[in-house]
Amino acid sequence: QQQVKQSPQSLIVQKGGIPIINCAYENTAFDYFPWYQQFPGKGPALLIAIRPDVSEKKEGRFTISFNKSAKQFSLHIMDSQPGDSATYFCAASRGQTGANNLFFGTGTRLTVIP
Amino acid sequence: ETGVTQSPTHLIKTRGQQVTLRCSSQSGHNTVSWYQQALGQGPQFIFQYYREEENGRGNFPPRFSGLQFPNYSSELNVNALELDDSALYLCASSPQGARSYGYTFGSGTRLTVV
Numbered sequence: 001q002q003q004v005k006q007s008p009q010s011l012i013v014q015k016g017g018i019p020i021i022n023c024a025y026e027n028t029a030f031d032y033f034p035w036y037q038q039f040p041g042k043g044p045a046l047l048i049a050i051r052p053d054v055s056e057k058k059e060g061r062f063t064i065s066f067n068k069s070a071k072q073f074s075l076h077i078m079d080s081q082p083g084d085s086a087t088y089f090c091a092a093s094r095g096q097t098g099a100n101n102l103f104f105g106t107g108t109r110l111t112v113i114p
Numbered sequence: 115e116t117g118v119t120q121s122p123t124h125l126i127k128t129r130g131q132q133v134t135l136r137c138s139s140q141s142g143h144n145t146v147s148w149y150q151q152a153l154g155q156g157p158q159f160i161f162q163y164y165r166e167e168e169n170g171r172g173n174f175p176p177r178f179s180g181l182q183f184p185n186y187s188s189e190l191n192v193n194a195l196e197l198d199d200s201a202l203y204l205c206a207s208s209p210q211g212a213r214s215y216g217y218t219f220g221s222g223t224r225l226t227v228v
Contacts, residue, residue, distance in 0.1 A: 106154075
């Protein structure tokens with residue numbers, strides 16, 4: 001069972017556009033929601049993360065919007081560039097007990113056209 | 115400061131064989147987690163090691179086993195390989211044991227089972 005559902009599967013935008021990737025979860029014990037960026041042949045790299053006590057977080061051109069009541073969160077990429085073309089994964093983790101392992105979404109392949 | 119290093123980068127094995135994958139954690143990180151990423155999917159948690167002991171396990175059979183060494187490096191062993199074990203195996207390290215979310219991923223080992 002997929003604990004974190006991610007959409008869309010793929011996304012194509014023009015340079016300067018604002019791609020939006022959405023994720024939803026069911027487990028209310030999740031308390032940490034990171035986004036990872038993965039280029040071909042590389043491992044995922046942490047992009048930005050949010051905790052459920054805030055509704056929005058910005059780091060450079062990347063913004064996470066978080067809706068705790070709807071159990072949804074999304075990634076917005078402002079002024080997208082061809083170098084942003086990669087696969088993006090949302091993830092969630094619960095608490096500080098045990099392994100606090102990450103549950104990943106299925107990924108969104110973003111293509112930014114010059 | 116070095117990142118997470120995994121070896122080998124690519125590996126081809128025959129069904130039924132055994133394989134060992136290796137990971138050197140990032141300097142200062144004492145926790146290592148292993149993830150399996152099937153083609154076109156998000157990473158799936160296999161297990162985590164902290165202080166040389168397994169600290170949590172995902173939904174993987176016992177033929178997936180691991181070790182962590184005093185220098186925090188780790189091995190993933192898979193026995194009786196199956197075709198479905200073909201995937202990218204990712205190692206992630208983090209500091210401060212299980213109470214940290216600062217995962218750094220390696221570039222992975224691409225395992226192909228034929």
